[in-house]
Amino acid sequence: MVITGMAVLTALGSDLKSFWHSLCDGRSGIGPIDLFDTSDYKTRFGGQIKDFDSTPIIDARDQKRLDRFAKFAVVAAAHAVDDSGIDFGAENPSRAGVIIGTGVGGLWEIEDAHKKLARGPDRLSPIMIPRMMANSAPGELSKRYGIQGPTWAVSTACASASNAIGDAFRAIQRGDVDIMLTGGSEAAITPLSLGGFSAMRALSQRNDTPTEASRPFSRDRDGFVLSEGAGIVILEEYEHARARDAKIYAEILGFGSTSDAYHTVKPDPEGRGAANAMRTALFDAGVTPGHIDYVNAHGTSTPPGDLAETVALKSVYKERATDGLSISSTKSQLGHLLGASGGVETVVTVLSLYYGVLPPTINLNDPDPECNLDYVPHTAREIPARYAMSNSFGFGGHNATMVLCALDGIPRRYAQQAA
Amino acid sequence: MDAAKGDTEDRAVANIQERVIEIIAEQMGVSKDQVSSETSFVNDLGADSLDQVELVMELEEEFDITIPDEQAEHIQTVGQAVKYIEEHSS
Numbered sequence: 291m292v293i294t295g296m297a298v299l300t301a302l303g304s305d306l307k308s309f310w311h312s313l314c315d316g317r318s319g320i321g322p323i324d325l326f327d328t329s330d331y332k333t334r335f336g337g338q339i340k341d342f343d344s345t346p347i348i349d350a351r352d353q354k355r356l357d358r359f360a361k362f363a364v365v366a367a368a369h370a371v372d373d374s375g376i377d378f379g380a381e382n383p384s385r386a387g388v389i390i391g392t393g394v395g396g397l398w399e400i401e402d403a404h405k406k407l408a409r410g411p412d413r414l415s416p417i418m419i420p421r422m423m424a425n426s427a428p429g430e431l432s433k434r435y436g437i438q439g440p441t442w443a444v445s446t447a448c449a450s451a452s453n454a455i456g457d458a459f460r461a462i463q464r465g466d467v468d469i470m471l472t473g474g475s476e477a478a479i480t481p482l483s484l485g486g487f488s489a490m491r492a493l494s495q496r497n498d499t500p501t502e503a504s505r506p507f508s509r510d511r512d513g514f515v516l517s518e519g520a521g522i523v524i525l526e527e528y529e530h531a532r533a534r535d536a537k538i539y540a541e542i543l544g545f546g547s548t549s550d551a552y553h554t555v556k557p558d559p560e561g562r563g564a565a566n567a568m569r570t571a572l573f574d575a576g577v578t579p580g581h582i583d584y585v586n587a588h589g590t591s592t593p594p595g596d597l598a599e600t601v602a603l604k605s606v607y608k609e610r611a612t613d614g615l616s617i618s619s620t621k622s623q624l625g626h627l628l629g630a631s632g633g634v635e636t637v638v639t640v641l642s643l644y645y646g647v648l649p650p651t652i653n654l655n656d657p658d659p660e661c662n663l664d665y666v667p668h669t670a671r672e673i674p675a676r677y678a679m680s681n682s683f684g685f686g687g688h689n690a691t692m693v694l695c696a697l698d699g700i701p702r703r704y705a706q707q708a709a
Numbered sequence: 710m711d712a713a714k715g716d717t718e719d720r721a722v723a724n725i726q727e728r729v730i731e732i733i734a735e736q737m738g739v740s741k742d743q744v745s746s747e748t749s750f751v752n753d754l755g756a757d758s759l760d761q762v763e764l765v766m767e768l769e770e771e772f773d774i775t776i777p778d779e780q781a782e783h784i785q786t787v788g789q790a791v792k793y794i795e796e797h798s799s
Contacts, residue, residue: 349738350737350738350739351737351738352738353738354736354738354763413766415763415766416758416759416762416763416766417759417763420759
């Protein structure tokens, strides 16, 4: 199963090439939030997409039918479809599907509608429900591209996009479909969400130095940075991709999904659920920890999260953890896109394999003594990485891990079969 | 009816029609010159049931009136909307 198209919408850029260069240059996309007045908030910065313009892709009528998060999904999907060169009109519509992850769905719509409710229930728009539904993004994409196979939304908080891609991977693996449009989308820099995450004490409060606020694995990390955007990929069955002579970025080899069964939002400090997700994904991929060159960590910059992930990495990778394994958290530059993060980070992991460059963890000036692995600090690293892992963990104890593989002409699995 | 009063009324109607056209063009994502008094929401602009409810609500908001559902069903064109507003706005 291969990835043949990709797109991101992030605070650090939405053109794949410039996004990749900014990431490898160690730039930060974090800045002040101006979507609404944040003066009463403890945290007033985030990874906001400035000057988002969906008008070339979404017409005036559909502008009114879609929440900001669904617009992100539609715009990113359009770029990913362009990138893949797929013409859905020429494909069997029931052999294609759409699975999109989102942590909260149409939160802007919910908040706007609630203001209208104060003036009476008769003031609510008939388009409120379709705009707020978490499944509005896959529904809209299915309609746009005439995709008639399996379509649904996945919601596992910050693991949503990874679980979506995992589901899409399985759908192709089972033989249900040949092509999946998948990933995640989130537009949750809203008054409620910013206030709610602040109330949890989950967000960094470094208002004076926003670009240095997301500092995964640092001793003085003080929470994550709230971001928005989308990461969408086209997954395709290999023979199908080859038949149309598609550009192939990388292969997805395996996926693992587990749960902590521990606490409402806190990760298991032993990282057992996370470790099990990594082991399951490695087993599914048919590779050992010794094969993996790079891990794109979940690494949100919260005190308990980064430590639990480090503990889990050590328990899975053992001696490999300190011998040849490069780990980085690109949330240090991008902030945390919640339910879209796994989509963007899948793109990042694929590009790492594709270009042989690992993006750094920035702001790691003073590492937590308990987080003592190789997090690729400050500067990107050129390595001809062959196997990589991407981790996503969500509030609620959801863990999702993917294992990907670079290509030398043809995917490793098919090379083995041929030999 | 003296001439001056008739003029004022005509201007008032023209003004209502202009505002209605503006709302409908905005709502349906079309340019204002595509909308005239005869334009039908469903047949000419492709409005679906959600659009129709939304349009009526926008008109209620703009003209500070209440359009009961059974009346709203009969408002299918720009002209019908203008007529209803004329008769019911204070």
